[in-house]
Structures are given as structure tokens and as C-alpha cells.
Amino acid sequence: MADQQLMLSSSPHLVSKESVSRIMRSVLVALMPATVMGVYLFGFRALLIILICSGSAVAVEAVCQKVLGRAITVTDWSALVTGLLLALNLPPGSPWWMALLGSGLAIVVGKHIYGGLGSNPFNPALVARVVLLISFPVQMTTWWQPKASFFGMTDVVTTATPLGELKTHLMLNGTLDGFTMGGLIDPLIGNIGGCIGEVSVIALALGGIYLLIRKVISWHIPVAFFGTLFLATGLFWLLNPARFINPCFHLFTGGLFLGAIYMATDMVTTPMRRSGMLIFGVGCGLITFVIRVFGGYPEGVSCSIRLMNSATPLIARFTSP
């Protein structure tokens, strides 16, 4: 026998190549199209926010784990993913300190006070977003029009998001008369106001397809989410086209694509079984529908995801064998 001792462990003695870092890296790759489009559309400021959020998320995680006496796990890329997702959820005009604060909140309050990766009940980026939204409503709802020049700060034109415009119009007029939808091309490319990462549907969809192929996400939550929202808004549109807008408008505007593909599919905060995922997606769709159409906020995706995150344990209990 050899001098070195043999290794013993319980079976199995083979493992697959999948790992947490691989999954996180796939998500980062999938977010690249949306990130690139965001920078292209909104310029240097957007790039700055992205860098601040990503960098500080990693740094805060390292410090936090050191202080708490836990092993430092920044190499699993999960902090970077959180930072990037948060950046993509912020308006391009966000002040740098708000971006910094947000990513710190996401990592500390959204993740580590619960025990670190795998123990958080809510999506960390969304936790930060809601805190920022409530604390700094003005900065969080100041949108820019996509610009021509990359560095130019002087030619920034503030605008409203399509959903924001819709809500305002309905509040003022009560019906859709006079409201121009503006076609579907702009939302597809991203030539509208909104958060850095949420505007370009095509870029987000490309990333989504990559994640599906890599088997990082499954189709259940996005399809259930899109489907429910489409059906609910479609139903009401059929009943009263003067008051309720075309469901396609709902599908392509707002944070739906970003939320449904990247945030609502976050493994830690969503049910594990396929049946549970469908229920989760349907719930998100319904809550988004209610908030958008009847609620006070123009956009309901992030709220609906957070609410459904809290229902995940319950869904898991009901979908046990």
C-alpha cells in the first residue's frame, strides 16, 4: 500500500461540475447585455453607479463576514450579483452615496443578518430598493431620457417612465383618451425612461434565454408571472378598453422583464419544487396587476416579489409530497 493514507468518505464519490460560483457567474454573464445597454443608453453616470454598487457590495460583504467571525466567501460571486442587480434597479441619476448606501443595506440587512448566503428570506437587492424608495423617493423616481452623448451631463432631460405617465394620465383624466402608447419598439430596445437595467426588453430576454439553456433558472416562474399578468390585464382590457390599457404595454414596460427573469427566480427566496414555483409566479403576477392597475404606485413588480418571498415557506409547506 502507498505511504500516503487513503481518503474515505460516505458515498457518492463523484460530484457534478456544478457549483455555486458557476451559477453566479452564469447570472453575471446573463446580465451583461442589459448592463451594456444600460450604459449605452444612459451614459457614464450609469457605469459609475454599476461600478459603485458592484464594488461596494463585495467590499461590504468581506468586511461584514470578517466582523462576524465567519469565513469570507466573496469568491462565490454572490455579492457581485447582488450589487449588479441593485445597480440595474436604480435610476441612472442616482447620487453616488445612495448607490453606496443601497448596496451596503442589501448585503448587511438583506443577507448577512439572516446568516449569510442561503438564509435570507427576501431578495437582498429588493430589500435595498424598498428602503431607498421609502427614504429617498425623489431621487428614486427621477428618470432620464436615454441620451445621445456618453459623458454629457448637461443634456440630461428628465422624463417619466411609461407606466408613470400612464398612472398620471389616468389620475388626471380617468380614461385613456389622449394617451399615446408610443409603440412597442422603444421599450424593446430601451429607448424609454426607467431604471438602468429594466428598460431594454431584448437585452433582458437574451440573458433570460442564456439562463434557461444553462439550466440556472427554469421557465416556471417567468412564464407564470408573465402569463398571469398578461391574462389579468388582458381580461380587464377586454372588458373596458377605455380605462385599461393593452396587456402588451404592461408586458414590455416597467421592471417586469428584469424582475420576472432575474429577481423572482432567485433560488434562495423562492420555492424549490416546480409546482411551488408556478404558484409563486401566479402570485407575483396577480399582485403586480393589482398594484399597477388599482394601486398608488405606478410599478408593482418589486413589491409583488417581496410579498411572495414572504409566502415562500407557506407555498413550500403546501407543495410537499
Added chain:
Amino acid sequence: MIEAVITLSGIGLLASLGLGLAAKKFAVHRNPMIDKVEQTLPGGNCGACGMAGCTAYAKAVVEEGVPVNACAPGGAETARQIAQIMGVDVSPTESRVAVLLCKGGKGESLSRFEYQGIMDCKAAMIVAGGNKACAYGCLGLGTCEQVCPFDAIHIDRTGLPVIDEEKCTGCGICVQNCPKQVLTLAPQGMRVHVRCHSHDKGGKVKKVCQVGCIGCGACVRVCPYDALSLDDGLSVMDYSRCRQCGLCIDQCPTHNITGLIQGQSKARIDPSVCTGCTRCDAVCPVDAISGQSEKPHAVDDSRCIGCGLCRSVCPVDAVTMLTFR
């Protein structure tokens, strides 16, 4: 504004009335003696009594007549208090502490293989019975540390558990959970222990551990109180007879028997040299030496503080001061 105040106050009032009514109407009737008994208990919910926690034990004592001295962490004092409440007599039980029957840490005992898996002794047993070469040896992965409800066990650098006798209440949870059965309970205050429970033959023990008991019997032969005996290749201590003289500690060829605190000296009187002049007994400041006139004297190790006065007065040089590892 005033409407808001009235409304909220009204709700508060209603809620408190409701709670008060519920507290009275839905109150759970409990024998007040159960509460009295429960208050005497330590509250650790360790389960050593065999019941599901302190409340369950209190209930069982009052309603089912379970013995009043079953609480090991509470010890004699708790037993006395419960006996008083219940109006019964109780015989005093001695308190016990956990003792580790293994001395083979990382440096002294061999391992058979490199273990990969869950760092818990019970889990490690699943993989070929644990990676220690000695089949009886402590695996050192900390199951005892985890299950101890009183935080009295910690694994040290050599990979063996150290029991804090101040915190240990003798509840026995660690003994029950150890998959190698390498922990046992001994009366509190006993300082001398045979730190091995391997029944392997001496040659086999030496192959796998430098400090295991090889069953040579030297300790058995030297013990003046017949406290040690050989059981299938292993020296076993009878704590009711051991007087902690420490003679066996010197005899053990593998230094397996441990006794006294590291670094402390203890006086040792050689009975073959001692003439029984009683000068050491007279001079001992802690009354640790005893013996009759013209008969060999002996030192009580648990009292001896190692001052050396006895050695200085002994006319026949029968006293040696020994320092232990």
C-alpha cells in the same frame, strides 16, 4: 382629532377587557405544587432525568410520584428542596462529573485514513467506524461538545474533549451520545483516572496509541486499596475504593493514568522507609498527612498543596516531592 383618540382608547379598553376575561375563563388549572417544584429546578431542560424538560419533570414528580432526586444538574440541594415540598425523605446522592476515558490525542494515537465528511463523531462512525486506528478511541469531532446543555465540554488542540468540572452537572447527556462510549460519569472530586477503555491486547494497543492502557497490571499490583483490577486487558478503577494516593500514576508504563493538576507538586511518603515518627503530620499546614504512631504515614493527595514542609522535617528521607505532567 378627538375622534381618533376616543376610537383608539376604546379599542385599547375593549382589548384589555377581552384579555382579562380570557385569562380568567380559559385559565389552565395547574396544581400549584408543580410550579413550586419547577422553581427549584435549574431550568436547563437537559433531559437527564428522563423527562422532556424541567416542567415535565416537575409535573411527573407531583402527579406520578417520580423520584425527587432524579435531577442530576440540580444535585443534592434540589433533591432536598423537592423532598421538602413533597413532604418526603430523600437520601443524599453524590454528584458526579463526566470523565474522558481516552488519552490518545492527535500526537499520540494513529489514524487509519483521511476522513472527509461531516465533522461530527456520530456521522464519522458511518464511515468505517471513524478514522482513529484504535477502535475504542475518542474521535474528537465534538458531538459531546455540541450536545452538552451546560457548555462544559470543549475540544482542545490535541483533539480531545476537556470537561470543565465546575460547569459539569453530571447529567449524562454526553455519555449517552458518545458513539464510542468513551465518556463515563465518576464521583465529583475524584482526581485519579485510568484514561483508556480499550480491551485490545497490549501489543495491539501499542501499535495504535502511545498512551493507551496495555493491561500490564502494574497499577493493580501497587494499589494499596484494591481500587484497580484488570478486566480483559484493561485496568478498571473502582471509585468507591480509590483514595487518590497516586501510586498507580507512577507505575503506569505508558503514563496513561492521570491524576493531579499539571505542574503541581505532591508529597509522597515511601511506606517502606517511614518510621511513623509523626513529625510530618504535626507540621502539615493543611492536615493532609495521617497515620498512627510507629506506623507508616500517608499523604492525602486531594489536600496536599506541595509545600514540602514534611520533607524538610523527615529524619529518614521517606518523603519525595513529585511533579506531574
Added chain:
Amino acid sequence: MSKVWRFQGGVHPYDKKDLSRDKPIEVAGLPPRLIVPLVQHIGARCEPLVSSGELVKKGQKIGEAQGFVSAPVHAPTSGKVTKIDNFPHPLGRFLPAIEIEPDGSDEWTEDIQGREDFLSLSPDDLRAVIREKGIVGMGGAAFPTHVKLSPPQGKTIDTLIINGSECEPYLTADFRLMVEQSDKVIQGMRIMMTILGVETLFIAIEANKPEAIHAMREALGNEPFAKVVPLKVKYPQGAEKQLIKTLVNREVPSSGGLPMDVGVLVQNVGTTASIFDAVRFGIPLVERVVTVTGEGIREPKNLRVRIGTPIGYLIETCGGFLETPGKVILGGPMMGVSQYTTDIPVVKGTSGILVFPATHVHVEDPQSCIRCGTCVRVCPKNLVPSALALFAKRGLLDEAERHYALDCIECGSCAFACPAKIPLVHWLRYLKGEVLAKRARQRERETNKK
């Protein structure tokens, strides 16, 4: 083409069978000593019939079965009994065994009687022969075959499935047996048909073994009494309950259900061939085909090995270690048992000896569970391994029982697929041990109360 269904879950490890699939079965030599354990099967251990110093002949019964669920053991060669003591066993413990020193003549005992009219024997006689010759399940579980072939009153068997799936990566023993000795397997099937009176027979072979599928079909001839069914390559296709679901779409009830509860019997191809040898030629189970393979072996081979051969001898036969060995596994990589010494013997259920070089063995610290749900998706029993591991950690044994912890077949799919590299099977084994211990304590308390 027979219709097949799918079983849920399962994983796709690389099959790595090309290391040894083209190596025809070689007969291994006689080692300098043989260690025949008295515990090689599920059931009561054997009592030794010989004593130290006695001379034995090949095929002589040296250990008597105790009770119904037990099987005798026989001397693999002629020689002298040198010691009867506890020896290291593949299960990881020291268990009683008989050590034999071969005399080199390999002489059979006189009890070996063949009969050509074996199909005219009654089912009970056939079962008696199978028991007497020590036949047990050779797929790994080693359940005494005569017990399996004796379903109790009220349970009729209508379907027999011969398991040639060999779904574990690296192993090719059953594959080579089917390619080279398909006739034996077919005849063994006829014997089982006679015992059970079944009319529906399947031979299940995974699709990555086309030569075996062809060989079995050829051996069945123009009027086959059994259907050869190629199956999709997915681990653990060869697990009994998964196989039954795939071939006949019947669910064996969980928590203690057996295939006979749904009228099916599953038997490994190796066992089937041994049944033929026992009945036709009177040969007891003293040798079997073992695949010695892995990236750590110089020349992987399929060997016909005597029961009791120390695996160290077989590793030398295959050219020895290629580099510093990291893991030596008995069985397949998914469910096999890693060993700390090569001094252990081949037993009746050993299908493979795997050697992984030290550089190949993954050493990764587990991370925290990210609730990705992969383990749930691959579990063939529809359990939630990550939740069960959490129950194990926290000591929540009642919750674990409620979540069917005891149903786990320890196939290893979950731990294989887990991205966080959590040792799920280890946790599940630990959990099952704790739950069973708790039940035992409860039973004791109940009996003490009375």
C-alpha cells in the same frame, strides 16, 4: 418495441465505462490467502463448520446458514483453514471470517453433482438447491436468492425483470457477462420461470450497452420467451423500484414496500447466471466477475475472481496503482464503500473495485445550502434532501420522519448534483440512524412502562 415509462429524478454522471468495456473477462489467479467472511449477505451470519488446521476442498460448505434468511458460504479453492477470526470487511468493520491458504491443486469436493434435466425439478427442489449453493443477490445488496424466490402466501409474481442495467459509472462486469455468457443468463431465467411460474419476462439493459442487447437477443433466438428492453441511460435506472416503474409502470409502495407487493421480481444478471451454474452443474457461489477499474489503475480489467480474494492481489494483477491512490472503492462510485486498506476480501456482492488517484479526489468544503432545488429535482423518491439535512443538523427527528426520511435509497443523486457540495447522503445516513435509534428508545420506554 415495448413501451417504457420514465422514473422521476436521476442524474447523468459520465459513464466512464470505456476504460474496461472492451476487456474480455480474464480469470484471475489464486492469491496466497483467501479470507471468506461469514457475513456476505443480508440476514443471519453463518456459523463456521470447519476449524483451524482443517483441510478443505473447493466448493465445500464451510459456513452454515442460520435460519431462513441466510445463505451458506463455501470454500473458493482447496487448501487449509489457517484462522477463524475477525477480519476487516468491506463494510468497514471487523467481522468473523475463515482464512484459507490454497494448496494450489484447486480440487473440487465430491458433492458437486450436475444434472441435465434440471428443468424437470420441482420449484421447491430448485429453491433448495439455490439455498444450498449459497446464491445471493450479486448486484450489491446480497439478499439470499431463495428467500426472494419464495414469495409468501397471497403475493403472486406475474413479471420477472432481469436487471442488466449496470447504471453505476465505471462498472462493466454485468456487461461483459451478458456479452460473453448470454446462454447462461437465458438458462438461469428458464429456471426462475419454472420456480415462479411467470410468463412475462423482461431483460433490462441500458442503451449504452448495444453489444449486450444484441447478444441477449441472439441468445433468446427466434421465439423469445423474454423481451430485451433497452433503457435510457440515467442513474439510478438499475435501482429496483425505478426499474419497475420504467418497465411496467407500477409504483412499489414507499415506507417498507417490496416489489412483490406489485407482483414483480427483479434479479441481477450475475445472480441469474450463478443460479444456472448451481442447478445445472452443482457449483456453489465461489467466484464472480469483478471490474477493476478507475483512473488510478494501470490496466483496468474485468476479472473472474474467487470470493475471498484480497483486493490488493487483484490490484497487482491489473498492473498496480498508476499514481498515488486517493480512494479505493468497493462497488460503483455512486453507492460504493471507500476502503482504508487493500487487505479486504471480495465478497459475493462486490461488483467492482475502483481506484481514484489522489489528484482526482475532490476535496471541497461544503458551502451553505442555496435552496436551488436541484436535489429535489434529481431525487428518484421525490424527497427534499436539503430539508432533511437541515433536520438532521438541528436534531428535528419527528419532522424528518414526517418527511419520509426513512424512504431514502441512498443512491447519491442529490449529493452528486448539489452545487454547494453538501454531503447529503452522509447527512441522510446519519439522520436515518438517529431516527431508528429514537424509535428503539421509544419502544424500550413502552416495554418498560408495562
